[in-house]
Amino acid sequence: MDWLTRRPTLRLTGSVNVVSTAKSCTRLRTTLAAVGVLAVLLVTGCADDRAEPPGADDGTGGELTVFAAASLTESFTRIGQDFQAAHGVRVTFSFAGSSTLAAQINQGAPADVFAAAAPAPMATVVDAGNAADEPVTFVRNQLVIAVPKGNPDGVTSLRDLTGPDRKVALCAEQVPCGAAARAALDAAGVALTPVTLEQDVRAALAKVRLGEVDAALVYRTDARAAAAEIDGVEFPESVEAINDYPIVVLTDATNPAAARAFVEYVRSDPGRAVLTSAGFQVP
Amino acid sequence: MPARRIGRARRVPVALLLPAAIGLLFLLLPLVGLLARTPWATLPQRLTEPGVLTALRLSVQTATLATLLCLVLGVPLAWLLARVPFPGRRLVRALVTVPLVLPPVVGGVALLLVFGRRGLVGSWLDETFGITVPFSTTAVVLAQTFVAMPFLIIAVEGALRGADTRYEEAAATLGAGRWVTFTHVTLPMVAPGVAAGAVLGWARALGEFGATITFAGNYPGRTQTMPVAVYLALETDLEAAIVLSLVLLAVSVVILASLRDRWVSAP
Numbered sequence A: 001m002d003w004l005t006r007r008p009t010l011r012l013t014g015s016v017n018v019v020s021t022a023k024s025c026t027r028l029r030t031t032l033a034a035v036g037v038l039a040v041l042l043v044t045g046c047a048d049d050r051a052e053p054p055g056a057d058d059g060t061g062g063e064l065t066v067f068a069a070a071s072l073t074e075s076f077t078r079i080g081q082d083f084q085a086a087h088g089v090r091v092t093f094s095f096a097g098s099s100t101l102a103a104q105i106n107q108g109a110p111a112d113v114f115a116a117a118a119p120a121p122m123a124t125v126v127d128a129g130n131a132a133d134e135p136v137t138f139v140r141n142q143l144v145i146a147v148p149k150g151n152p153d154g155v156t157s158l159r160d161l162t163g164p165d166r167k168v169a170l171c172a173e174q175v176p177c178g179a180a181a182r183a184a185l186d187a188a189g190v191a192l193t194p195v196t197l198e199q200d201v202r203a204a205l206a207k208v209r210l211g212e213v214d215a216a217l218v219y220r221t222d223a224r225a226a227a228a229e230i231d232g233v234e235f236p237e238s239v240e241a242i243n244d245y246p247i248v249v250l251t252d253a254t255n256p257a258a259a260r261a262f263v264e265y266v267r268s269d270p271g272r273a274v275l276t277s278a279g280f281q282v283p
Numbered sequence B: 001m002p003a004r005r006i007g008r009a010r011r012v013p014v015a016l017l018l019p020a021a022i023g024l025l026f027l028l029l030p031l032v033g034l035l036a037r038t039p040w041a042t043l044p045q046r047l048t049e050p051g052v053l054t055a056l057r058l059s060v061q062t063a064t065l066a067t068l069l070c071l072v073l074g075v076p077l078a079w080l081l082a083r084v085p086f087p088g089r090r091l092v093r094a095l096v097t098v099p100l101v102l103p104p105v106v107g108g109v110a111l112l113l114v115f116g117r118r119g120l121v122g123s124w125l126d127e128t129f130g131i132t133v134p135f136s137t138t139a140v141v142l143a144q145t146f147v148a149m150p151f152l153i154i155a156v157e158g159a160l161r162g163a164d165t166r167y168e169e170a171a172a173t174l175g176a177g178r179w180v181t182f183t184h185v186t187l188p189m190v191a192p193g194v195a196a197g198a199v200l201g202w203a204r205a206l207g208e209f210g211a212t213i214t215f216a217g218n219y220p221g222r223t224q225t226m227p228v229a230v231y232l233a234l235e236t237d238l239e240a241a242i243v244l245s246l247v248l249l250a251v252s253v254v255i256l257a258s259l260r261d262r263w264v265s266a267p
Helices: A015-047 A070-087 A098-106 A119-127 A176-188 A201-209 A220-225 A236-241 A256-267 A269-277 B002-010 B014-036 B040-047 B050-083 B089-096 B104-115 B122-129 B137-162 B166-173 B178-189 B191-206 B210-215 B226-236 B238-264
Strands: A063-069 A090-096 A113-115 A136-141 A143-148 A168-171 A196-198 A215-219 A230-233 A243-249
Touching (some): A063 A256, A070 A090, A070 A201, A070 A256, A070 A269, A090 A098, A098 A113, A098 A119, A098 B226, A119 A176, A119 A243, A143 A220, A143 A236, A168 A201, A176 A215, A176 A236, A176 A243, A196 A201, A201 A215, A201 A220, A201 A230, A215 A220, A220 A230, A243 A256, A256 A269, B014 B238, B040 B238, B050 B089, B050 B178, B050 B191, B050 B226, B050 B238, B104 B122, B104 B137, B104 B210, B137 B191, B137 B210, B166 B178, B178 B191
Parallel strands (some): A168 A196
Antiparallel strands (some): A113 A243, A136 A243, A143 A215, A143 A230
């Protein structure tokens, strides 16, 4: 690719030029650094609603790495703190889309526990021989219609989302919330053309929060987590698209005892209390 | 001939050759990884799936439009930065590189805050003309232009600063105005730099993902470009994602190689 860097011949006409170039380079570098710091600040500022703790640890000693679906972010962070207080094990989370996490686990990412937002991504982990036990369903989640605070368009059902002027965001069908949305819309017999098919439920919700769409189909828990800015409208067809959340200890767990204790804690009364207050249903 | 080649190879210092070889390996190994996992048997069938061609066409079209927009706006900006001393020039030069340091997803959010329905400019566009930018092909082009333009500006500005200004001065003494000097002397002189910048910008636009999915969303045929399609395919089917990536790679290599022969390598 030598042609990319080919430039007209550079001729230095005097030493003054060189000095001034070097000086302006230093200043440019300082300014660039300032811009970089600004960007970092911006990113940190924007990261708090996704609250993604640092990645996997080596798992030695009192460490536990849990890969959990993005919709579990708030409740698992709480449960992790409670679990650490009760058992003295430091829990590190990696929150992302279930399918992404499943792919990472199957490619050898170091994790002790996997909690998915749907059975399908869990199945790929089980099929790859990466699950130590049989996965168990620990919560269920249902869809609601997320609308801006105060429900300005008066949305009460899925049918209210159709119409030429309505901008609706759905999840892509490749991710669990999209598959659930498709099932609910089919059950209601509603034909809906969304303006966008988002890559995960939080992205769909963000479009409502930013005011770019009038509504989105998201999980009840996501709507509750963003209750300050949006309202969640319940609709009857959501029972046709209930999502089971399975959890399992992984074969490559570096801390299997702590991993089993964590799964048990999630299914215990204190764990369930956190999950139900976030809007999950307990099976 | 072989003897001469060996003789020349011996003169390459190991201190340069070794890191160069490691660097090349590092850049090429991921490609080998993709090729190793490619499902060659089902390749033709996967390639003819309807979504693939739609996403590819959209990607090439939007990246080309974005590159044109970068050229129209970026070359004059690069010229201004290189040739016209004005107060705060260093700051402007640094600000131009903001899209480079900004994570593309943040860039997408920033674009929404400006061109979105509630955005600074977008709310005016919506109320006055009834135009909504997000979730449209226009939004894809804007997102790509935003991330690609710094590449073009840096390349062109570098070429301008490296070019000998005495030719421009000579043109001026012969009576040419600044515009004529720019079009007849400066531009031809820095053409390789402009071409290199355009190619870099096009490649960056073609691979753009974060700002696009945030600002333009994802809808097949309208805003689903190849990188977005790859990301969603990755959710369910690794092999489909690999096939899509290879298609994108092959198309960009073919286009870049043919451009190189036509424009850049000429004399």
